[in-house]
Amino acid sequence: MGELIHPFIVYGFCVLGGAALCLALPRGGRSPQVLGALAGALIAGLALLALAVKFAPVLPNVYFYIFSLIGVGAALRVITHPRPVYAALYFILTVISTGGLFVLLSAEFMAFALIIVYAGAILITYLFVIMLATQAPQEDQTEVLASYDTRAREPVAASVVGFLLLAVLTTLFFRGVDRLPMPPSRVDDQALLADMPRKVENSLRSAGLLREGEAIREIDTGAGVVRVAAGGAVRDIPRSDWPEGMGVSNVEALGFNLLREHPGSIEIAGVILLMAMLGAVVLSRKQVEMDEEAKRRQAQKLGQTTGGISDVTGPIGGES
Amino acid sequence: MTLAQTGAPAPMAPSTLGHYLLVSALLLVIGLIGFVTRRNLIIMFLCTELMFQAAGLAAVAFGRYHLNLTGQTLVIFILTVAAAEAAMALALVVLLFRRKESLNAEEWQDLKG
Amino acid sequence: MLNLIQDTIVHTQPESLGAAVEKAGHAHGQTDWSVAAIVALPLLACVLTGLCAALRVKSKLPAWITVASLAGAFALTLKTFAAHFMGAESHPFVVHVFDWVTFSWAADAHAQGPQTNELAANFAFYLDSLSALWMLFVTGLATLIALYASEYMSHDQGAGYCRFFAAFSLFVFSMACLVMADNLLLLYLGWEGVGLCSYLLIGYFYKKPSAVAAAKKAFIINRIGDLFLAMGVMLIFVQFGTVEYSVLFEKARPYIELARAGQFSQIPFLVKLIPCLLMGGAFGKSAQLPLYVWLPDAMEGPTPVSALIHAATMVTAGVFLIARTYPLFLLSEIALPVVAWVGALTALLSATIGMAQFDIKRIMAYSTVSQLGYMFCGLAVLSPSGGVFHVVTHAFFKALLFLCCGAVMHGFAGQLDLRKLSGVMKVPGWRIVGFGMLIGCLNLAGFPLTAGYFSKDMILAEAFVTPGTAVIGWILLITAGLTAYYTFRVFFRVFVGPVAYELGDEHHGADHGHDDGHGHGDAHGHAQAKGHADAHGHGGTHHEPHAPGWAINTVLATLAVLSLAATGLYFVGGDHGAVAGLVDQSSAGFHSPLAHHGAAEGAPAHEAGHAVVSYVPEFVHARAHGGEVHAGTIFGADPHKAMYFISAGVGAVGIFVAFWLHLAGRKSAATSRADALLPALGPIPGWAQGKWYVDEFYDFLVRKPLWVLSHIFYLIDSYLVDGLVDFIGAAPRAAGKVIRPSQSGELHGYALGMAGGLVILIVIVALVAT
């Protein structure tokens, strides 16, 4: 059996999803957005259901379905909501559900890091910028959405290309996952303990397995023993005796992996961040030199919003 | 069925990986479509962030499947780049907005040179 | 007996030219600086006059420098001549100064046959009697003419004066290189060097467009000849592996032997080709058909220049070349006949043109062309000594004639039209000029017992003697009559008869376009103005011609005396005159058959010489069968004896006709009895006056097509060749224009494109994977 699902089913879903998304995209208020959104959600649900039905014995955790539905739904909202603020908030929802999926994938540290960095830092920056860059509604009028927010650009073409991509991607990996090398049945997750004598010592000591005056001489994870010595006497503590919390946590493993195998990349990442900071500072400090045209337009715009200055400089530029 | 897992992670079925990849692909495509259809610079950036999410999810899923940490390491770097990108991009957006009082990406076509 | 004599004759060349030279060169060991100084002195004068120009000297200093240097060169030449070439036996010798284009290379190890791996062309001087003789009259005349020019050019003191004398000295230097060169490459240097000086001096009055055009024409036409000369030099190098005369003559010796035996068929074609190429160069430089057209135009230059360069020395370089490489010319059965025919036709053609001209200087120019034709004929009819003798006598009397014309031009404000001058000799102060002119004319007309008479006779007689050249003899004889006519036409119209003249409208050669107001701070302009004041003292409206000063008169008198004295050369030193003696000992020296027809050693000598050049097949045939050869006769008499009387008679007829048509009964300057004759001749005088429209013909045949071709080339280059390049450049641009809209600057479009590309990529990967 080559595929997880028959390709034509996948394509069918893709076509339907594309059509649904087309409907869902904002079109200046005239489009049946809600209908599209509902259809899209329905199709996503159906797709997942199809998968679930097909692989009943090895289904993923139920939380997977919850998080992925929330995530995909929120993502759809991100791109369909005309108000940037809402879009950003929906994005936070996506981030959170992705975090959930990370947890399911036993990447706890990444899950929280994601939420903290994205939802806590980046998205807040976005919100600041959105607020900076959006005209607050005047008191006497209802909020006017910018036309570029309310109308999607070439929704059909984008959906076609997008779902075409989805179709080929899914075809590929539904066909391909089968040929993946089977994962190692078991990894020695304790191997790193050899590099953490202090942790081992602390946990052994707090579990009372390490007597006074004894010190760890060797941690042999291969043989599954901790060799302790006091003076001349040496004894082994076998794995079966180890306390519950002595295992290697995800954070620890990640930390070792990062620093051992990618030290250079970390440096580079640091430089990138530093440069980004400097760049942002430099850019935001820059005084905008507006040319005459831009000044005129801005004056007109201000005149428009305040309803003040009548235009003396000519017809209003094409701000359609 | 609990959310939290303890001890060494168990091997994952290939079909489960397929599920995750499907979600990842969905996020990617949605982000892409958003990027193409929306004109608001900020939302376009949000869409790129969506695609980052998709990539991160796929990376972590693969890492989980192979029971190694490379995927997660990759996500750390993705995070880094995303943060840097966000800082720079948003600074630029502010700058651009100051010039034209608009977030419409189409107004900056002349930046092509 | 024949063989024995043949050996003696021909051996005079290679031995004296080959082995002896080597000996002399080695014997000298070190450079003979007095010989080098002959060349160096004019160069020094050139440099010094150039310095004068840089220092803005406005006096006559440059002239004196030049005269002194040239006189020094003359004295050294005389000394060398006296030391080496006065005796009956003389040996050529080589003076090596320094290496010029001399280099050698690694020999070709696998080559077949003898290979030259060296090109040796040094600054070295080859002195034999021929070059010494040539240098004698070149430096001597140059000194005299420089003296003449010091007065003639005095109106132009300042930068122009310096320029004149610098070019003048440079000319003598180049001429010296040409004549004394030890190899053909150095000869080529002199050859083109005199061309350059000629260019500079013809274009001396550079504000006159006609002078500039004439200078250009002279240079370019000379270059055509030069190309042939260069090709000849190359062919000599390829064939013989050397360009040095001494080696060359030695190497050519086997071929000379063949030629002597009449076995021309065994001489390689390439060797026969050499003289044909060389003569092309000679025709260019010596203004022969078809390349003679530059010389009449060259009269745009100042008259001293015309006298020295375009009458006496430079234009005889072609004659010198042939005389110098005479052994090579003997190797081809067609080379000398071609030279003879070209010379004869040129002589006749230019004589006819000269008859119809009114500009006295131009008449002299055409007469020069005509006389050069004589010289070529002299060489070609196996009378190199006659040819060379004519060169020498012609140098003196033609220089004299030109200088007299120059004096007239100088005194009569540029008037050269013989219809506007008459009785000049009777004007006070013009007696010397008049007598000088008379002597010159007598020489040119071949009046009995003048130098010109003897030299011309030598050529004419030999033309009738040499088999197969009788027609040439007749042509030359006719030309002699025409020459006498047009020469005395000038004399009778201009110098005698009623006194009537009209001054020219030019101030000394019209070099100042009256626009000198522009020349702010220009020394030239000031000097010119001052020159006017000094020389004339009567400002712009001058009605009186001013007679020549002492320098001009001295020079004219000296030249007149020398022209007469040249006659003496025919009677002293050897059997056929001093010149013949000298020529015999040089490269041109095989015994001239002249006047020794019946002598025991003379007759076979004559025949041997003829065998060398016999181009009439029957003659060769007859000779090969041992038949008696009949030399040409003229009215049944021995040409050598008859010619004295015939040519005197022809000359007298010419002079008489000129007298009757142009002097007898003439009342005014403008008209003469000859005018009545014109209608009878129909359009012919007009054509002759129009120089037979040769210039126009060349313009139509060569220049115009070339001009059109050049424009076509330029169009092709601009539109076709470059257009192709532009098209290749434009193709990507057009392609870019087609896909440019995709680069709209819209991020969305780019993103969509990327996504689409990704899809395609993935599909490709998927297809490949399955």
Add this chain to the structure above:
Amino acid sequence: MLLMAAILIPLVSAVLIAAAPEARAKTIALLGTLAQLVIACYAATVFDWSFSSRAQLGMSVAWFEGLGVSLSLGADGVSLVLILLTGLLGPICVLASSTAITTRIRTYYAWLLVLQAAMAGVFAARDVILFYICFEFTLIPMFILISLWGSTNRRKAAIKFFLFTFTGSVVALAGLVYVTWFNATLDRGAVPQVILSQNELLGTWTFDVSTLITAGQMMSASEQAWVLLALMAGFAVKVPLFPVHTWLPLAHTEAPTAGSVILAGVLLKLGTYAIYRFALPMVPEAVALYAPHLSMLCVVGIIYGGLICWVQTDVKKLVAYSSVAHLGFCMLGMFALNNTGITGSILYMVNHGLSTGALFLLIGMIYERYHTRDMNQLGGLAAKMPVWATFMVFFTMASVGLPGLNGFVSEFLCLLGAFQASSSWGSGAWGSDIEPVAAATPGALGPWFAMIAGTGMIIAAMYLLYMVGKVVWGPLKTPHGHAGGHAGHESSGADDHPAPLPTDLSGREIVTLMPLAVLCLVLGVYPKPLMNAIQGSVDQTVAVVREPLRTHAVTGAPAKPAPASPANTHGEGAQ
């Protein structure tokens, strides 16, 4: 080390100029170029002329070791002579620019010096990649010089110059790399031991010039032909040979004076030098086979370029087209493939650089004064500028090839070389018997080539005297607004020049021209040192091409690839 210094000093000076204040730029540039000249001269004294065919003064530093690229320098007689020429023209160009360049002075001089360095690098390189880098790097400064300081049509000229020559040389690079690849895949076992012992690098991935030359000779005839085609695509454009010359008139016309001088003086020589250095010894088989075809292009270029000169009205364009004709002579001599021809060709490189460079200087001086190069607007300048006119006539005559000046020696030798190079000599083909001919060399050119090319001498006289007749002689004519008069130049010159130029040449301008004039004269009268300097190298090259030449010329068909005998290839032509 000396060669390295000759390259580095201009580079360092360029950096200094970029860093120094505007007012100092000129001085530093002058000092930098002078230093380069002094070093070149010193190198010439250190050089062992008795082994002038060997690359001397060498140094080699590994550069990209994995790629076989090294920073390898060395000069034989020919290279050194051309380096001297480069060094000589440097200070002259700086001096010539001092009043002509008034904007962006630092940029100008900095690029000029970079150009100097790159050109010296081309001549000194003994590594193909280094050579190519320098070869191409000359394009950038020249592109900038033309496009920033050129005249009206400069953009087009600069782009055409760049793209045209660049496209060509990329192909040439492909050819060189092919030879490198060929060398790398060479089976060392099949190479005679004698050759191997002299070239340890044979069969390895290297860009060493002499190794590649040896390797190239082992290629098959068809491979050689293709490599020759590739090389010529690059180098013939640079020379430029006839059909690919059209960038030259445009670039010359638009370039600033110093740019034209360098372009004519040295840049064109890069092409001829490269052909001499690479094409001839590397693919002798193909060169021998195709020399007649290439020579035909040269001859066409001589006539065609000359005639086009004749109808020009732009005096600079005239001189530019004359370069096409002159380089035709140069290449004709080269493809004669004998000693006289190649010697003449190399002399021609130097001589053309001197005389045509000087002509461009002179035209630049006129342009500075009258702001026109139209011969219909200029005339009779001899009356106003006698010193200038003297130089003009002098250099014109040098260019015409008047004996006694430099042009003649080289032109004559080139023609003589072509004349000699015919295997028909003494074979009965010319109607003669089969007799040994003293100075004939194997080849397929012969008298007709020389004769037809020789008409180029006449045409050269025609167009150059036409130019002199128009500009120097004749009634005085200056463009409107530059009528001159007693007021001189104060009125017209003031807006462009801080100090108005004198009517005639200034002292600086005379100093600029004088060295060239002296050299023209000296090389015309005493070319022997120069000829001796290059003879060793030329002998070596001739020895390489002679064998295939003889084979081709006799059979008229491509010969089998015969590995060149070691004696020929590497005989150090000890003279």
